Amino acid sequence: MIRPEDLLHPTPVGLYCPPLDAYIDPVRSVDRAIVTHGHSDHARAGHSSVLATPETLAAMAVRYGEGFARVRQPAAYGQSVTLGETRLTLLPAGHVLGSAQVLVEHKGLRMICTGDYKRRPDPTCPPFEPVACHVLISEATFALPVFRHPEPETEIRRLLTSLAGFPERTHLVGAYAFGKAQRVIRLLRQAGYDEPIIVHGALESLNELYERFDVSLGPLERVPDARVRRSEASTLPGRIVIAPPSAMRTRWADRFADPLFAFASGWMTIRQRARAAGVELALAISDHADWTELTQTVSEINPDELWITHGRDDALARWAELEGRRARPLRLIGYEEEHGD
Amino acid sequence: MQTFAELLDRLILTPSRQGRVRILRAYLASTPDPDRGWALAAIAGDLKLPGLQAGLIRTLASTRIDPVLFSLSYDYVGDLAETVSLLWPPRPGANRTPTLSEVVTGLNTASPDERARRLEIWLDSLSVSGRFALLKLSSGRLRIGASRRLALQAAADLGTHPVEEIEEIWHGLSPPYEDLFAWLEGRAQRPGEETPAGFRPVMLAHAAAPELEPGRRLADAIDPEVYAAEWKWDGVRIQLVREKDVQRLYTRTGEDVTGAFPELMDEIGLTGRIDGELLIRGPGGEPAPFADVQKRLGRRTISTREAARRPAFIRCYDLLEHDGQDLRTLPFRSRREHLERLVPTLRRDRIDLSQLISFSGAADLDALRRQPPQPAIEGVMLKRWDSAYVAGRPMGQWFKWKRDPCLIDAVMMYAQRGHGRRSGAFSDFTFGLWTAGPEGDRLTPVGKTYFGFTDEELVRLDRHVRETTVERFGPVHSLATGPDQGLVLEVAFDAVQRSSRHRSGLAMRFPRIHRIRWDKPAGEADRLETLAAMIPATEAGTV
Structure with a gap:
């Protein structure tokens, strides 16, 4: 099996996938972008090609105009795209309309980037779908035990x-x-x-x-x-x-x-x-997972390794340590605390 | 306790003062004694409970929450009571929730061990809001943005008496103020009248702006026939009163600081009430810089030796009462005449007179303000000759016209998340100046500030910190700096003096961000020597 770092690793532009030569939610213009959802700090205009759910592509067109990218590559939830030995699938994340997790598989290694997500029912989008994987790359916007959102x-x-x-x-x-x-x-x-x-x-x-x-x-x-x-x-x-x-x-x-x-x-x-x-x-109405949702989701998916992208990474890493889990804060930069428009 | 908790929540989030007064008034009107009295005392800052130390609350929290997660949370939220109230693991239905009176009496009568045990039981029984209120209450200071004056205004609104009347008797009353409410509601006589040497609310000045009032320019208004001018001394505003052989010293907010200045409690010959500036005498007899006053003020009590080494004195500028006569309704000119006759009869080493400045118009007063003859002067005061002594900050009566601040370009070195209003964003900044080191120039930290930027700038500063952090020491983020790297802050400050407590050997008075120099390379920021050269010549020799 290849090392997880060879399938996805952090760069200043965003998470990079070498076999696909694509970035997830790049913060600068790139050739190939995979966009998890339509909030402006994750979905930027000016990439050559964008792979995202049809809803996310539609949202980007509304916000940036039809010319936001040269090529649009729609991928509905659960519908895989294969390039060589690498397979990519978008799964519902429950964050906003069209929001997706990114599942990347390569020679038996499964990695999931949650993107922004929540677990509470939301009448405007399908619920987060927990899927088993070796490495879970989780957001951590509200990863402090003080955040226990009310219903x-x-x-x-x-x-x-x-x-x-x-x-x-x-x-x-x-x-x-x-x-x-x-x-x-x-x-x-x-x-x-x-x-x-x-x-x-x-x-x-x-x-x-x-x-x-x-x-x-x-x-x-x-x-x-x-x-x-x-x-x-x-x-x-x-x-x-x-x-x-x-x-x-x-x-x-x-x-x-x-x-x-x-x-x-x-x-x-x-x-x-x-x-x-x-x-x-x-x-206190949130489109992000609170502390309970974040920790329960990690326990439920039970990955071999937890990577933490943006937000309160220290606290989620500490929780993982107390639980005896392998965790690694990636300290990605460029995503807002919550999306200003 | 739940109604009190809801009251605090609403007070915290209601932006207008008027709205907060209304909410508190409604609470006082609908809540029975003694709960409402304890609430009034708590909000006015006059509820004395055996201080539950912050350390004790932390220890209690650590029995339920991992200490690392606790400190990350506290660092983020910025308020201990709020952090613990949010973190405390719920245990619903465990106990009956206490009333506010039960909490106050419980804390007052329990032994220290017992207090911690009770607190734990209460925390288990309350909601997030209830826990927050309980912890705020038991830590002694609410800090919810409500002042004593606001609290008393709400109480006054229960009846028909003006708030000043309550302020005058307030120091003779004690919680839960059943006698006060009875009087306000017309059920009893005015309480607490016989208390001697209480506090009287002080008169404050507006900052002088180029336009004093709409349509009236400062330069046209300053006429020696209309205004008296005095130096504005950089000490602490104080009220000294002697009545029926009781002598007391208050700060401008009515805090009793009698114990901190025993030398002013000696027989000084006063029967009355003076308003003035508390200063510390420097080695040459002249007023010492503000930092020395602050050192003394920070202590509740002080040894006679220390008091003799750095004696305090009052430079007085107003007389509110004399020999049982209330002078406050008289114009400033008459009060001043009374004061000038009185001061020579008092102990000269303890009380002296704030001198009037003679001037002919705006131009020469402006020159004096810019170049004051002593470092402990921070500008001039303008007072209308015909102004009565009115509590609060009446329009168009008194003005303070401060010396221009000093400026220096410094480099941001460390940042920390703010507390209170600014919690969450990086808003506490340590800045430094260049000095020569063994391997070329390096930055030496010279001060810290969390003032002087707008909310928009704060967002940008916060991003700068997150993007240039190179190391973390607990909550402190160390930033990337070098000749071509780092953010230059133009820092304004009132004065600088030598200090053995600071690594740079210098201490700045009231530093605040004047401008953010996004455009300026860090290598062009100022050097430590430049700041040292700004120490006033009179002080340069003393350390």
């Missing part, structure tokens, strides 16, 4: 409770434009909220993308133009508005009725983080 349904209930308690205030929910925003909308619908949800313009094309892949978001409305308003109702008291976090603390938010700032993110577990972000209602 997303509980957090959505808190939003609806606040809405009932402050019917005079617009509830402005910050959520990353790709993935989190649509998940929050779906969670609201599942909780029985049928009112039209107001969405920021930056979300529109991505919402359409989800609808195209049969994720129904219910009635959505555009934010009214600030110049043509001035009736009481046009300031949207008691309504839910979803916007990318970058829009929250700008003049754009002035049009709403005494806006109450909420933010849906795994970081909201930590009070000081919420406070620093000026958030009044912290919703």
